[in-house]
Amino acid sequence: MRKNWKNKVLGLLLLLLPFTFSACQDKHGTETGIAHAMEYTCPMHPQIVQDKPGSCPICGMDLVAKQPTNTPAVAVSTDLNYLLQPANQTVVSSIQTTQPVQKQVEKEITMSGVVTYDTRRQYMIPARFGGRIEKLYVKFNYQPVRNGQRLYDIYSPELVTAQKELLYLLQNDPGNTALISGARQKLRLLGVTEGQIKQLTRTGRESYTFPVFSPYNGYVLDPAVTAAPTVAPSAAASAGGGDGMGGMSGSAASAGGATGSGSAASVPGQGGGFAIREGMYVTTGQALLKVVDASQVWAQFNVASNLVGQLRKGAPVTITFNQLPGKTLQSSVNLVEPVFEANENFARVRVSLPAQGNSALIGQVITGRTSYSTGSALWVPKEAVLDLGTQSVAFLKVDGVFKPVSVQVGQRADGKVEVVQGLTAQDVIAANAQFLVDSESFIRVKETNR
Known part of the structure; x- marks a missing residue:
């Protein structure tokens, strides 16, 4: 009885042996196919392609594995962390830092114009x-x-x-x-x-x-x-x-x-x-x-529409004559006239210009300069803000590392830019935002709340 049972088990093993051999062979064949599918190439000489690791016969560099053509593309992050490669990393560095300053800034407006007749004297x-x-x-x-x-x-x-x-x-x-x-x-x-x-x-x-x-x-x-x-x-x-x-x-x-x-x-x-x-x-x-009376003429300037609100009647203007270096004349704004012309909004600024005693000529090119106070605002050096086209970014220092933050900027004056939103006077930011984007020193840090 026991002998018959042993014979039956032996016969069953003999029947399963071909299937086991076949499975091992298929697995070995699959692994071999994958190994043969992987190719290695030289980064400097892409024409060198081998089916196993090694060295480039031209320059001696180590061969690297080639990416298959069907490899999925890397997803691009929509947040600002892509500025610090790779994503979700911040930069540790001892670069110079600065803080926003709350103050008033005197901004100068430079205007180009010409001398023209006073229409009230015709x-x-x-x-x-x-x-x-x-x-x-x-x-x-x-x-x-x-x-x-x-x-x-x-x-x-x-x-x-x-x-x-x-x-x-x-x-x-x-x-x-x-x-x-x-x-x-x-x-x-x-x-x-x-x-x-x-x-x-x-x-x-x-x-x-x-x-x-x-x-x-x-x-x-x-x-x-x-x-x-x-x-x-x-x-x-x-x-x-x-x-x-x-x-x-x-x-x-x-x-x-x-x-x-x-x-x-x-x-x-x-x-x-x-x-x-x-x-x-x-x-x-x-x-x-x-009869045209030229004893009083106009200095007429065209100014961008975003500066119209900063110009007031009576504001002092310093006028220089392009053809007469060193000659200046002090006057004041007489009229600010909004104009829409050739699908463009701008303002025409008129300044009274006494002609008697001056060598002003009708049609002469002149330059006018006036200044105004921007009021109390938060200012940072212009290098501390990176303009990405659709938004502006500053790098905030948190726990010894820098993180990109989106900021809203306003006016620009004297190498500084106004920060309307995104920073406070207590924040410490990188003095040169472009340096951080170009830096290669990156480490991964844990996200923390400000």
């Missing part, structure tokens, strides 16, 4: 009565004129009639003061001066050609000329002394040929004459001449 001389131009005493654009200078003589039937009415009342009804006063007032409203009225009453003879005088100092222009000259007339010429030609430069006199509007381009002899001519008839209200 005057139009219209015809107060219709008639015919008998004599024209101004000959070309940008000719200097002074207050009281004779511009042209005109024959006007309306003015002749008004003179005769006054003379008739004086000769035939001298006691009618009301009518005589009304006749005098009519002549005044037509542009007749008190001196001309006294001369009329003294001589008792009306004038058929009536002179018109300039009521302003400046430079005379045709009304159609809208472009400013390339080089401005000198300030001395606009003072109105003598014949007004002493301070007129040749370039200023010829600057009237500057490109203006389409109507200005059609003016006959725009560079040297006017649209009105001797013998031409004019109508009441027609604009005949324009």
Whole structure:
């Protein structure tokens, strides 16, 4: 009985032996396939590929295992720890540190601009009565004129009639003061001066050609000329002394040929004459001449829209002339005008600039500088904040190691940057954030709460 049982066990073992051998063979074959699938290459010479570890026959470096092509990509962290390689590591270093400082900073604004005419000092001389131009005493654009200078003589039937009415009342009804006063007032409203009225009453003879005088100092222009000259007339010429030609430069006199509007381009002899001519008839209200007073000009600057809130009327401005090194002028902000032009928001700042006694030229390039206080804020050196494009980062020192923290920055001034959010005055941060990103000394530390 026992012998039969032993025979049965032996027979069962003989039946299982082929399966055991086959399994061992498959396992050995699998391991062999994996071993053969692994390849090794040289980091400096990738053309060297072997199926086992060894040395490069070219440079002697140890071969390293190649990554299979189907190896999954390493996930990129969305937090700031990726700045300290590898992820979730901080840097231990004895680099220089700094602390945010709560203080006020004086910030300077540098503005580039040009000298331009004061639009409030441009005057139009219209015809107060219709008639015919008998004599024209101004000959070309940008000719200097002074207050009281004779511009042209005109024959006007309306003015002749008004003179005769006054003379008739004086000769035939001298006691009618009301009518005589009304006749005098009519002549005044037509542009007749008190001196001309006294001369009329003294001589008792009306004038058929009536002179018109300039009521302003400046430079005379045709009304159609809208472009400013390339080089401005000198300030001395606009003072109105003598014949007004002493301070007129040749370039200023010829600057009237500057490109203006389409109507200005059609003016006959725009560079040297006017649209009105001797013998031409004019109508009441027609604009005949324009006078530009250049004794007061503007310095006009364009400023970024984010600085508009820092500029106030009356703020002091130091102006330097790019063509005149060392020459400065002190003035103040006269107007801050928000502008939207060419899909861009900015501000146009105007500063009054006295032209008399200065060599300011219309169109001259200038530079203005003004400053303002930023108010009490938290400031750090600009090197302590790393700009990543979408956010800014500082490296906070915690328990002897540095950790990246996201910060919100504001203004920049004098090599410092304002920290609006993310740090306090008690924090200690790395003085050079870029150094930590480039450093190769990294260790793994445990996350701790601040």
